[in-house]
Amino acid sequence: MRQVVLEIADIKVFRNKRQTLTIETLAISAGEIVAIVGPNGAGKSTLLQLINMHLSYKTGTMILFGEDVARADKHSLRRRSSMVFQETMLLDDTVFNNVALALRFRGMAERDIKGKVNKVLADFHCAHLATRMARKLSGGEAQRVCLARALVYEPELLLLDEPFAALDSPTRNTLLAELRLVAIARGTTVILVSHNFNDVLYFAERAVVLQEGCIVQDDSPAVILRRPVNAIIASLIGxxxxxxxxxxxxxxxxxxxxxxxxxxxxxxxxxxxxxxxxxxxxxxxxxxxxxxxxxxxxxxxxxxxxxxxxxxxxxxxxxxxxxxxxxxxxxxxxxxxxxxxxxxxxxxxxxxxxxxx
Structure with missing residues (x-):
């Protein structure tokens, strides 16, 4: 039986006194590749921010890596995760230095950094970009580098907040397929937020569907594709x-x-x-x-x-x-x-x- 990485029970999140998220139960096991989907305003990014411990909650519990988030050292827990956003947010430096930054923050020796950076750049087919200035990369190249930077220190959990939404369909599909292979090879648990159900079909083995801040369906993409629970989800999946x-x-x-x-x-x-x-x-x-x-x-x-x-x-x-x-x-x-x-x-x-x- 796989170890449970994330457990959420009876959590409610409020913003400006308005309830924006209600998660009765959600559990994700180590190595799972999960997509969170739903229409605009469903609470997808809010749920991801909750998991990344950037939002507080007044009721319920969240267990991350076996620790109760409410009582744990959040900084220590967050170092076991990595997050990639839609905006690339790369520093005005070389690709190599952008990817190496997280390892340097952790005090790793430079002789060890080189090997890890070169390996992860190769995993995402951008080793040839190591000396290129990050600000001169194309959109697809920049997101490859962001993925490499997120995975270089081998996090247990990778959170993706629609990082490929601005890319054209062929580039997006290629990146999703490559990321899936890398995640499986490393045993990384991945949670992808997307409003595009095609992303889910290329990437995830499980889809959690949100609507109005609640989970309305949690199943394989194949089942959701043919058995949506309501007309809104039917429209979402096409x-x-x-x-x-x-x-x-x-x-x-x-x-x-x-x-x-x-x-x-x-x-x-x-x-x-x-x-x-x-x-x-x-x-x-x-x-x-x-x-x-x-x-x-x-x-x-x-x-x-x-x-x-x-x-x-x-x-x-x-x-x-x-x-x-x-x-x-x-x-x-x-x-x-x-x-x-x-x-x-x-x-x-x-x-x-x-x-x-």
Missing amino acids: MDNILPCQVEKQGDDIFIQLVNGVRFAWMGEVVPVATVCCLPGDALYIFDEQLSYQYNSSIVMEGNVSKIVPGIGMYRIMVETKGVSLTVRVPREQVTSRVSIGMHLKIAFNPMEAQLV
Whole structure:
């Protein structure tokens, strides 16, 4: 069993007499790579500041590295963590000296510093920048150096407050993948704050979803991607189809009525107050009459193709069905050979792929 690095219980944080964070329970084990996600104003950065001991709390407990933060030497605990911000905040000095600074603060001998700095620069593919002035680096290079500086003294916990938000998507994805490999190799526990769920998919093995200062979902990214707990989280993760619906009960049977008139029996967990049906785009498919015997439980809808959005491997087809636009994700070869704008199309889905919220 892995050692628990962080335990939070019944903590409430207030700012200007307003409650901004309420964490009933949160535990993170050594070596876990966790993302904290949520809409703007959800309390993501506030939670990270709490973990970094920059915020006080009046109720509850926080145990960090096995010590109660309220009674511990915070300076000593903080030296076991490292934090990277969105702003690079590099000194007007060489890359080497920027990365070496934390080791010099800790009194390490210069002969030992050189080896550690060169190793961590190599880990992030920026050893060739060692003599470059930090202020002359590109955005991606600067964040590589910030990561190297944060990890050079081998912290047990790395906190990341949206450090890649200003970078272009390819650079961000590359850095996330590289950081993940380095963290796993070192056994470092990582907590990443991000409003971009794609970051989570590239990086984390677990996602903690915040909304209005509370944890509303804590699961693997794969589960959250297909089973968001509400419409706001569904929108955050980029759910393709978020459809108004009604839950109807007839005797012992439950039916779901979609806004486009489609009605189907519901065999999943009953959510009496559900008003939204979420359907991932890849849960919908082009219905093939000749293979209909394979789809006994499928719900079939008809409509016209309004738009086709190309993609790598998968295309997105927008189909208008009785005033509702549905997004279907299908393999490229199906689109190029079978689908065109304005075409009348039958699409189908298995009700068990739906998520009611």
